[in-house]
Amino acid sequence: MDNQLDSVLRESPHRRFNPLGNEWVLVSPHRTQRPWQGAVEAVPPAQRPKYDPSCYLCPGNQRANGELNPQYHSTFVFENDFAALKKNVPAVRLDVENRGLLVAETEPGICRVMCFSPRHDLTLASMAAPEIEEVVREWSSQTKELSAVEGIHHVQIFENRGEMMGASNPHPHCQIWATGTVPQAPARELTAQKDYRQKHNSCLLCDYVALEDDRKLRVVCSNDSFVALVPFWAVWPFEVLVCSRRHLGSFTAMNANEVPQLSAILKQITATYDRVFDVPFPYSMGFHQHPFDGAAHDEWHFHAHFYPPLLRSATVRKFMVGFEMLGTPQRDITPELAAEKLRSLAESK
Ligand SMILES: [Zn+2]
Ligand SMILES: [Zn+2]
Ligand SMILES: [Zn+2]
Numbered sequence: 005m006d007n008q009l010d011s012v013l014r015e016s017p018h019r020r021f022n023p024l025g026n027e028w029v030l031v032s033p034h035r036t037q038r039p040w041q042g043a044v045e046a047v048p049p050a051q052r053p054k055y056d057p058s059c060y061l062c063p064g065n066q067r068a069n070g071e072l073n074p075q076y077h078s079t080f081v082f083e084n085d086f087a088a089l090k091k092n093v094p095a096v097r098l099d100v101e102n103r104g105l106l107v108a109e110t111e112p113g114i115c116r117v118m119c120f121s122p123r124h125d126l127t128l129a130s131m132a133a134p135e136i137e138e139v140v141r142e143w144s145s146q147t148k149e150l151s152a153v154e155g156i157h158h159v160q161i162f163e164n165r166g167e168m169m170g171a172s173n174p175h176p177h178c179q180i181w182a183t184g185t186v187p188q189a190p191a192r193e194l195t196a197q198k199d200y201r202q203k204h205n206s207c208l209l210c211d212y213v214a215l216e217d218d219r220k221l222r223v224v225c226s227n228d229s230f231v232a233l234v235p236f237w238a239v240w241p242f243e244v245l246v247c248s249r250r251h252l253g254s255f256t257a258m259n260a261n262e263v264p265q266l267s268a269i270l271k272q273i274t275a276t277y278d279r280v281f282d283v284p285f286p287y288s289m290g291f292h293q294h295p296f297d298g299a300a301h302d303e304w305h306f307h308a309h310f311y312p313p314l315l316r317s318a319t320v321r322k323f324m325v326g327f328e329m330l331g332t333p334q335r336d337i338t339p340e341l342a343a344e345k346l347r348s349l350a351e352s353k
Contacts, residue, residue, distance in 0.1 A: 016033070020237045022235070063080075150180065151256075168314075223347070239311075250262070276346055
């Protein structure tokens with residue numbers, strides 16, 4: 005039966021269900037069988053200096069608000085000078101005439117910027133393993149600190165890499181947005197994981213990882229504590245989902261063993277990405293942890309998403325327009341082919 009399923013998935017237009025996001029994706033495998041065999045335009049990597057005097061994230065430099073960065077040696081965290089959210093906003097909810105049509109509410113939040121390294125020229129792919137472990141430990145302590153702030157119920161850690169993804173500065177860094185409400189994407193995943201737990205009395209992602217681990221078809225790389233795979237329902241051409249093998253809900257629940265294992269898999273994925281088109285691969289990535297609202301959230305399974313926009317070469321990007329904007333997201337290269345490509349590049353090093 006698996007064989008028949010495989011040939012349908014390989015050859016026929018079909019749609020796949022994303023049980024985590026509770027949405028569908030349209031897959032059109034007949035449109036491109038082997039897209040990466042086309043022209044690959046190698047773009048020479050920009051040589052960046054270790055220190056850039058004009059970078060607002062480099063040690064000792066001045067930021068837009070006039071403050072000087074310290075001479076930091078590992079990670080460095082500060083409140084975003086242009087924060088999208090503020091901690092102290094009056095709690096207000098509007099619903100004009102109580103008709104549910106003109107609804108708004110204030111959203112308290114804290115936005116921080118976190119540099120991964122004092123080195124302007126490094127990336128997660130080129131940083132040494134112990135340096136990435138420092139980053140993971142800082143993500144954990146930031147989660148702990150921010151989730152303890154009154155009125156904060158969710159901590160979103162994310163990295164935008166590359167100009168294509170709107171990253172304004174190549175210095176290796178991420179952002180941490182802590183909010184009063186659970187943002188839209190994790191809120192959908194919360195409902196999906198709760199429903200699955202209720203129906204099956206087990207965890208959605210534990211069960212999913214077990215299925216993928218058996219088949220190996222979509223696994224890119226893995227170690228004792230984490231699995232990186234192209235999800236069955238991936239929308240972006242080289243989308244990757246990273247799941248912990250152990251059922252844990254957040255950074256703060258990670259044990260001492262899992263820190264180096266997460267660091268290793270992050271380095272492996274980002275280095276693999278850079279080999280796909282021989283360019284620094286742009287992406288948005290982020291971790292999804294359970295809400296911090298006082299409940300146990302045993303249904304939640306810690307994971308990370310990588311969403312890279314590149315399609316066929318370093319310069320051809322995927323746009324979410326037309327049917328994707330108005331209907332359902334669509335992809336040509338199948339998740340299985342994307343996984344095969346990434347897996348071969350992950351193993352080649
Ligand atoms: Zn810099
Ligand atoms: Zn689980
Ligand atoms: Zn998620």
